[in-house]
Amino acid sequence: MPSKTEAETLSEVLDLAAAQFQVPRADLSGGDDFFAKLGIDSLKALEMLTRLENHFGVELPDYEMQGVSDFGTLADRIHARL
Amino acid sequence: MNRYAGDTLSWAVSDGVVELELHRAPANEIGSAMLADLERFAEALPALERDAAALILHSRLDAGFSAGADLRELYHRMIDLGPAERQAQLRTFLERIHAVMNAIDATSLTTIAATRGVVFGGGFELALVCDLIIADKMTRFCFPELRLGLIPGFGGIPRLKRDLGNAVVRDLLLTGRSVNASRAHAIGLVSQLTAEGRSLDAARATARQILKFDRGTSAAAKEFVKPVPRAELAREIELFCELFSRPAVEAGLKRFVESEDAMPYLP
Numbered sequence: 437m438p439s440k441t442e443a444e445t446l447s448e449v450l451d452l453a454a455a456q457f458q459v460p461r462a463d464l465s466g467g468d469d470f471f472a473k474l475g476i477d478s479l480k481a482l483e484m485l486t487r488l489e490n491h492f493g494v495e496l497p498d499y500e501m502q503g504v505s506d507f508g509t510l511a512d513r514i515h516a517r518l
Numbered sequence: 519m520n521r522y523a524g525d526t527l528s529w530a531v532s533d534g535v536v537e538l539e540l541h542r543a544p545a546n547e548i549g550s551a552m553l554a555d556l557e558r559f560a561e562a563l564p565a566l567e568r569d570a571a572a573l574i575l576h577s578r579l580d581a582g583f584s585a586g587a588d589l590r591e592l593y594h595r596m597i598d599l600g601p602a603e604r605q606a607q608l609r610t611f612l613e614r615i616h617a618v619m620n621a622i623d624a625t626s627l628t629t630i631a632a633t634r635g636v637v638f639g640g641g642f643e644l645a646l647v648c649d650l651i652i653a654d655k656m657t658r659f660c661f662p663e664l665r666l667g668l669i670p671g672f673g674g675i676p677r678l679k680r681d682l683g684n685a686v687v688r689d690l691l692l693t694g695r696s697v698n699a700s701r702a703h704a705i706g707l708v709s710q711l712t713a714e715g716r717s718l719d720a721a722r723a724t725a726r727q728i729l730k731f732d733r734g735t736s737a738a739a740k741e742f743v744k745p746v747p748r749a750e751l752a753r754e755i756e757l758f759c760e761l762f763s764r765p766a767v768e769a770g771l772k773r774f775v776e777s778e779d780a781m782p783y784l785p
Binding site for chain 2: 479482483485486487489490495497498499
């Protein structure tokens with residue numbers, strides 16, 4: 437049983453993305469396409485993946501992340517491994 | 519040549535330590551220009567071994583240590599060639615990069631790869647020739663070649679087998695997944711894990727420790743732990759050339775090169 441709720445996981449994902457890309461936290465929500473919203477490329481996306489792995493203490497195989505572009509789905513994938 | 523500043527990399531010797539810095543934008547892709555600079559470095563190694571005891575490889579670029587072989591250049595150089603000429607040029611490229619990798623692998627210097635960001639494919643293979651890998655926590659390691667229908671071609675499989683357990687090697691190779699530095703540390707690939715942006719500092723501190731030891735003794739110790747089966751390296755070149763000739767590989771490379779996908783570093 438994860439120690440946090442899905443909503444808490446999503447909130448932490450958004451906190452980390454806001455800090456990494458220096459955007460106002462209030463501007464981000466679960467439905468946002470992070471590539472479009474943050475204007476990031478693949479290397480920045482990998483960096484975000486690594487930060488998320490380090491923060492949550494999980495491994496996120498990148499092949500599971502292909503096709504994932506919104507914060508909500510990303511948070512779901514993380515939550516499934518907590 | 520104790521100091522060199524090229525288009526793709528530079529090196530300098532200071533206080534018994536050679537620092538080789540990669541700086542070919544965007545992500546230190548290893549193509550013909552970097553290969554030529556690496557060959558200059560390999561030629562300089564015997565002289566550097568007289569003046570230094572340790573070698574640190576690192577990257578100046580935020581993107582990371584190296585994203586691996588320059589697949590775009592490879593594709594564009596090969597696409598208009600006939601099968602025989604394509605095979606000949608590919609084999610020559612592989613033999614040249616293997617010679618460089620073998621030279622760094624076999625140097626008497628104690629070698630350290632200080633990594634951050636992407637350490638993918640050929641970049642991973644370059645890190646694997648080093649005695650130690652010191653990674654900051656934002657480093658990711660990956661052998662993505664199977665996604666393109668290829669195997670690592672710069673000596674990666676024999677060196678990975680030398681350094682890690684077979685189950686780990688199978689995981690990295692056969693899934694093509696990237697792993698973070700914490701995982702790489704846990705499996706024994708990374709010798710030291712550092713905070714973000716601090717791997718070069720840790721490598722320099724480690725080099726200072728290495729300088730305290732007798733050079734001949736360090737070199738003698740390396741003789742026991744660095745041999746890599748030359749027959750396997752040669753077989754890797756053969757297999758890579760065979761696989762590269764398949765239409766599926768050309769199609770995969772074309773998709774990769776022309777992709778506007780947001781994840782082009784993950785074919």
